[in-house]
Amino acid sequence: MTAAAPASQDILKPHLEIQGGNRLQGELRVSGAKNSALVLMTAALLTEDTLTLSNVPPLTDIDGMESILVSMGVKVRRSSETIHLQASDLTSAEPPYELVNGLRASFFAIGSILARMGHAKVPLPGGCRIGARPVVEHIRGLKALGAVVTVEHGVVSATVPGDRKRLKGASIVLDCPSVGATETILMAASLAKGTSVIENAAQEPEVQDLANLLNAMGARISGAGGPSITVEGVERLHGCDYTVIPDRIEAGTFLLAAAITRSTMRIAPVVPDHLNSVLQKLRDCGCVLEFDGDGIVITPGTIKGIDITTQPFPGFPTDLQAPFMALLATAQGTSVITEKIYENRMQHVGELQRMGAAIRVQGNAAVVEGVPSLSGAPVNGTDLRASAAMVLAGLVAKGRTQVSGLNHLDRGYAGIEAKLTASGAKLERHCS
Ligand code: EPU
Numbered sequence: 001m002t003a004a005a006p007a008s009q010d011i012l013k014p015h016l017e018i019q020g021g022n023r024l025q026g027e028l029r030v031s032g033a034k035n036s037a038l039v040l041m042t043a044a045l046l047t048e049d050t051l052t053l054s055n056v057p058p059l060t061d062i063d064g065m066e067s068i069l070v071s072m073g074v075k076v077r078r079s080s081e082t083i084h085l086q087a088s089d090l091t092s093a094e095p096p097y098e099l100v101n102g103l104r105a106s107f108f109a110i111g112s113i114l115a116r117m118g119h120a121k122v123p124l125p126g127g128c129r130i131g132a133r134p135v136v137e138h139i140r141g142l143k144a145l146g147a148v149v150t151v152e153h154g155v156v157s158a159t160v161p162g163d164r165k166r167l168k169g170a171s172i173v174l175d176c177p178s179v180g181a182t183e184t185i186l187m188a189a190s191l192a193k194g195t196s197v198i199e200n201a202a203q204e205p206e207v208q209d210l211a212n213l214l215n216a217m218g219a220r221i222s223g224a225g226g227p228s229i230t231v232e233g234v235e236r237l238h239g240c241d242y243t244v245i246p247d248r249i250e251a252g253t254f255l256l257a258a259a260i261t262r263s264t265m266r267i268a269p270v271v272p273d274h275l276n277s278v279l280q281k282l283r284d285c286g287c288v289l290e291f292d293g294d295g296i297v298i299t300p301g302t303i304k305g306i307d308i309t310t311q312p313f314p315g316f317p318t319d320l321q322a323p324f325m326a327l328l329a330t331a332q333g334t335s336v337i338t339e340k341i342y343e344n345r346m347q348h349v350g351e352l353q354r355m356g357a358a359i360r361v362q363g364n365a366a367v368v369e370g371v372p373s374l375s376g377a378p379v380n381g382t383d384l385r386a387s388a389a390m391v392l393a394g395l396v397a398k399g400r401t402q403v404s405g406l407n408h409l410d411r412g413y414a415g416i417e418a419k420l421t422a423s424g425a426k427l428e429r430h431c432s
Contacts, residue, residue, distance in 0.1 A: 015404040016417060018394035019426035020376055024263040026423050027295070028254040030270060031057035031414040032081065032244035036209040038105035039183050040244060041065050043213055044074060044085035045112040046191060049239025051217070054082045056244055057414040060407070064103045068095045072113070086239075087116070094121040097154075104128070107135055107156075108180050111188035114147055114158050118165030121157045129383045131342035137174050137181035144170040145188055145196065169194030169233050177202040177227070177312045183210050190219040192233035201229045204313040205274040209245045216240040248274040250413060251296075252320045253388050255279075257420065259287055259300045260327045260396045265423065268295025277316040281308055281324065285331060305333030305370055310340050322348040322389035329357035330396060331370035338365040348386035351379040355393050355401065373398055381405030384412045391416065395425055402430075 032055035042065070044051040056062060058081065066076050066083070073091030077084040093113050100106045104125045113120035125135065139149050139156060145167040147158045160167055169192045174181055182202040187210070189196035201207065203225055211224030217240050220232040246269045255275075258265035259282060272279065272291060279289055279296075286301040305328060310318040318341035328335040329352055339345050349359050349366055354377045358369040376399035381387020387409040394401030403409070406429070409416065417427050 013404045014406045014429070014431050015402045016391065016394070016406065017428050017430055018376070018391065018401045018403065020374075020394055020397035020399060020401060022261070022395070022424055022426055024258060024261050024265055024395075024420070024423040024425055027266040027268060028257065028419055028423055030246045030251045030254065030267060031055070033057075033206060033209065033247040034059055034061055034412050035105065035179075036206040037062060037244045038065050039108055039206065039210055040213050040242065041069060041083070041085060042105070042109035042112050043187060043210065043217065044069065045072070045087050045090070045109060045116050046187060047217060047237040047239055048088040050084055050086045051239050052082065052084050052241045054241070054243045056081050056083045057247065059411060059414055061103060061105070061411045064099065065106060068099045068103070068106050068109070071095055071099060090117060093117045093119050095123075097123040100125065104133065104180065107138070108184045108187070110138065110156060110158060111142065111184035111186070114142065114160060115167055115188045115191040119159040121155055123155050124151070129347065130345040135180070137176065137178045138184040141172050141174070141181055141185035141198075142188060144172045145185070145192055146170070167192035169196040169231070171197045171199070173199040174201060176200070179204050179207060182207050182229070186210060186214065186221065186224075186229065186231060189231040189233060190214050190221070190237060191235075192231070194233055196231040196233065198229045198231070199227065201227055202312060203227060205245060205248060205271070213240075213242045216242055245274070246270060249317065249319045249385070251275060252278045252317070253323050253392070253413070255282060255296065255298050256320070256323045256327050256392055257395060258298045259303065260330060260392050262300050264297065264299045266292070266295045266297045268293075270294065270296050272296065277314055278320055281306060281316060285328070303327065303331040305331045305335040305368065307336045309338040312341070318342060318345060319385050321345060322385045323392055325349075325359070325366060325368060326352060326389040326392040328368045329359065329370065329393065330374060331368075333370055335368040335370070336365055337368060340364065345383075347382040348389045351382070351386065351390055352393060354379055355397055357393070375399060376401040378402040378404070381408050384408045388413060394427070395420070
């Protein structure tokens with residue numbers, strides 16, 4: 001693969017300008033988990049009462065989900081990182097395409113809209129840069145629960161037949177442990193009549209977080225976090241106050257920021273069990289990790305090449321594949337990184353090459369020959385995690401790096417430049 005020069009208009013776009021080569025110090029604070037918070041917000045549709053979520057990260061994706069819920073009649077109040085959601089008077093079961101498009105988690109709301117209102121019409125989320133990302137399993141799950149589902153003109157329409165408009169518990173074996181399908185089915189099954197069992201369920205911490213929230217709202221869910229989840233449907237759910245878990249992907253990105261700049265840092269708050277596979281890979285490549293209360297102190301040694309294969313949780317997360325590749329581009333020796341979740345999540349390779357990384361792609365694997373140093377360049381973050389990888393590379397590169405694609409970065413990293421600047425990094429946002 002050869003590195004293409006960026007179009008001149010790309011450099012004029014909003015970008016982060018990073019002066020590389022500075023050691024970091026102190027602590028990087030981890031915000032609440034984006035992928036949890038987004039789905040937890042849609043659980044508000046399951047009750048007339050107020051749901052209060054704290055530790056909600058201030059991200060553009062959260063703003064997008066807020067707009068979607070408001071368009072359906074949900075009353076939303078937000079202050080700092082707390083959000084109050086009240087869905088007592090829902091006015092629509094049809095979130096509009098303009099809002100849903102590009103925010104995949106909003107499709108998962110189809111489970112809660114259907115369970116609460118008896119019908120739902122949600123536009124298909126479509127593919128994205130990293131892969132086709134079908135929602136076949138979500139739809140299969142809703143059908144198993146008794147919904148009649150049609151897909152026409154890019155919109156999924158689901159209705160619950162019968163007078164009582166209540167879904168029926170069912171056994172569902174997922175073809176693949178899809179996070180979104182598991183979450184969609186969990187929300188729908190919570191208000192169904194009878195018991196549901198989801199086999200080959202996703203085991204990601206965000207699924208556990210959703211199950212914990214639903215249980216706090218009066219649901220009866222057991223087994224979340226394992227491959228088989230049982231949901232005894234209840235007639236109604238009530239409001240509650242709930243705190244979103246820390247973002248394991250942001251935490252992993254910050255651990256990598258320390259590792260790539262060869263800086264000793266504390267990253268907190270972290271739930272180590274959410275990051276075991278990542279922590280193991282950090283140790284394997286030469287970092288020393290110490291747990292202290294709710295944080296991890298990382299001390300990088302000489303970084304050596306290692307092999308990584310992405311897998312569903314508890315395996316190594318695809319969302320840290322690109323950021324980890326940035327680190328391994330600076331390691332001693334060769335690494336092989338294999339992407340098993342998405343068919344098109346190697347677009348950051350060309351951008352890292354622009355910075356002097358020696359990487360070649362072979363099918364779904366990247367062979368990374370570590371180089372002694374990267375050099376700053378204008379680069380584009382092609383998706384959320386690719387843009388995080390560019391920031392990491394920029395922190396250690398010689399000279400200046402301009403990272404564009406901030407619309408992606410801002411979806412998942414709350415105040416990243418403020419956090420990194422406070423730790424000694426030199427970076428500035430330019431709006432044009
Ligand atoms: N898949 C199917 N059929 C389906 C559903 C999924 O083949 O019906 C495949 C997908 O194509 C993909 C794999 O299964 O290859 C995993 O997809 P999954 O459904 O588990 O992903 P998701 O729920 O759409 C969430 C996160 C992603 C994260 C994945 C995997 C949210 C909003 N998104 O997506 O996060 O990569 O799980 O862990 O929760 C990110 O934050 O950058 C991000 C992309």
